[in-house]
Amino acid sequence: MTTPNDNDRNERLLARLIGLAGPRPQPPQSMRDAVRSATEQAWQRHLQRVRRRRLGLLALAATLTAVAVGVGIAVDVQREPPPWVAQVDRSVGRLELAHGEEWRPLEKSGRIAAGARLRTAAESGAGLLMSNGSSLRVSAETLLRLVTPLEISLEQGLIYIDSGPETPGDVVVRAGRATVREKGTQFAVHAASAGLGVSVREGSVSVAVADTTFEAGAGERLELMPSGAVRRGAISANDPQWQWALALAPSFDTDGRSLTEFLNWVSRETGRAVTFVTPAIQRAANGTMLHGSITGLDPDDALSAVMATTDFEYELVGTQIVIRSRGDRHRR
Amino acid sequence: MIEHPDKALTRRMSRGAQDAFDEFFNSYFPRLYRFTLNRVGTNDDLIGEIVQRTLCRAIEKIDSYRGEASLFTWLCRLCRNEISDHFRRYSREAARTVDFDDTEMRTILESLDEGDTEPDARVQRQQVVLLIQTILDHLPARQGNVLEWKYIQGLTVDEIAARLQVTHAAAQSLLARARQSFRDGFADMTDTELDMLLR
Secondary structure (H helix, E strand, O other): OOOHHHHHHHHHHHHHHHHHHOOOOOOOHHHHHHHHHHHHHHHHHHHHHHHHHHOOOOOOEOOEEEEEEEEOOOOOOOOOOOOEEEEEEEEEOOEEEEEOOEEEEOOOOOEEEOOEEEEEOOOOEEEEEEOOOOEEEEOOOOEEEEEEOOEEEEEEOEEEEEEOOOOOOOOEEEEOOEEEEEOOOOOOOOOOOOEEEEEEOOOEEEEEEOOEEEEEEOOEEEEEOOOOOEEEEEOOOOOHHHHHHHOOOOOOOOOOOEHHHHHHHHHHHHOOEEEEOOHHHHHHHHOOEOOOOOOOOOHHHHHHHHHOOOOEEEEEEOOEEEEEEOOHHHHO | OOOOOHHHHHHHHHOOOHHHHHHHHHHHHHHHHHHHHHHHOOOHHHHHHHHHHHHHHHHHOHHHOOOOOOHHHHHHHHHHHHHHHHHHHOOOOOOOOOOOOOOOHHHHHHHHHOOOOOHHHHHHHHHHHHHHHHHHHHOOHHHHHHHHHHHOOOOOHHHHHHHHOOOHHHHHHHHHHHHHHHHHHHHHHHOOOHHHHHO
């Protein structure tokens, strides 16, 4: 056991050693400027590659569009319907709104009226908060019309929808002659014959094309080809193909929220289930209130940043986020 | 796998956060400069070239950094490869390396205290200086900085707190962690516990 005298001697020795070494050599400013310039250029090139990868699920053709649908947790829904149907929450690159024949840039927090047409440029994307509380994420080179908060006309490209059980009505996406409807207790099927791709992350959808209806549940992918052929496949909740939508996730306000609420948000955005090692840890997480902001962080970064401020640590094990008390991992 | 906190920085960089890139460059460029300086000598052109190649290579491979070790450790590995490649290309003698397995630190300190100016003592002093600076560079950037501020620049805890824009208590806590990290780093590099030198 160290005594106060030991601590004093340690402190003096530390001071001697570090004082002996003197200040660490610093690089010349000219070198710093040159290396920074080259490194920043390399970083910009890296970002371009990342954007192409992340926003890279583009429309295959005008007749083949892809719609990804998930059922999620609703955010607060206003009692009085606002005059706008959506608001820009996040954007990457260029997002434009049609004004007659003209296209004009739409900035973050910009509001969108019913019936408006939107488009994204190459290597761009947008996350929109719909007035009914659902989240609409728009990939690159996508063209759509927001008819109402519950009806989207997708002309070309890729969108991701996260609606909640409290959203009144079912979300409908019309793409060519296909209608994709979030399946609820009441729904109608419309005729459609255009090619389509639909991936379901949670919940289920019905896809009506001509006089045929196809059902797809969570973890399923449907491809309806122009020839009429139908292909089914599997896609897990944390498949990398969802990654682009993660980047456009709506912000989660952590201030005053519990750690459990935050983890639930991370879980539905990343597709990974949260597991607490013991019920006691889960109770403790329920009672841990967060403060501050994670604005600008995506769910993966936010998880790392938030957990570092708590008495818990996490481990990614397969498709799970395992939560335990800090230090417990080494005592296993 | 528990993710290293540095992984959050690299993720932010890949998302295009300018402040993340600034933090990355400002934190790691000076440390890689010193890492290279200690291995190739004082040729600034050569050092600049190697560090620039290291950082650009790191950016290209940033998504492959898994967060199992510190980012600085990962960058040093890349830098060692660049240094080796350089010397292999130019058929020079092997890059200088520094042996930190010196268990006679106490003797060295005593000789330094006596103001011994013999060539051997000067070499030993240089090695100690190198050792201390390397340990500082391997600490998280803020920890290395606060130790320099306190023990070289002579700043008080309040002055350190003001510089970091944190509370007095937070600065004290950071200093305590930095001292412990330095002790751990010293023990790792020299096989000698710091407090053994007091006995």
